[in-house]
Amino acid sequence: MTDVSKLLDRHGYSWQVPVRRSAARDEEAIARWREETWPLVERPPASSERSSASPTRLGRR
Template sequence: MIGRLFHASYTVEGTWRLMRRHGWSWQQPVRRAIERDDEAVEVWKKETWPRVRAPRRSSAPGWSSRTKPGSR
């Protein structure tokens, strides 16, 4: 963002020093978003997530080769 706004590049450390020099600090939100609907999140986790997530891989050992064994 600094590069886009001011056409200057800073390292992470340089950015941190610049922020501290101007009295800024790292901040973390104290609370959750007001718009969050906990009931809707729970419904999504129970109904939608199981359909969306990738199926688990079998625990059987796989092949390191991309070709099938014994085929030519």
């Protein structure tokens, strides 16, 4: 058992996904998000050059 599953079990929860969908689910809003927002999130980085968070490395190996 992983730590997360132990924690869920201790609090009476399960990691399983519910069988039914929510009655309050807004299919139109979900479709709109998939069409408008997801392509922006999914887009690969503008530059294929390697980068580094370190200011001294400047993306060089």
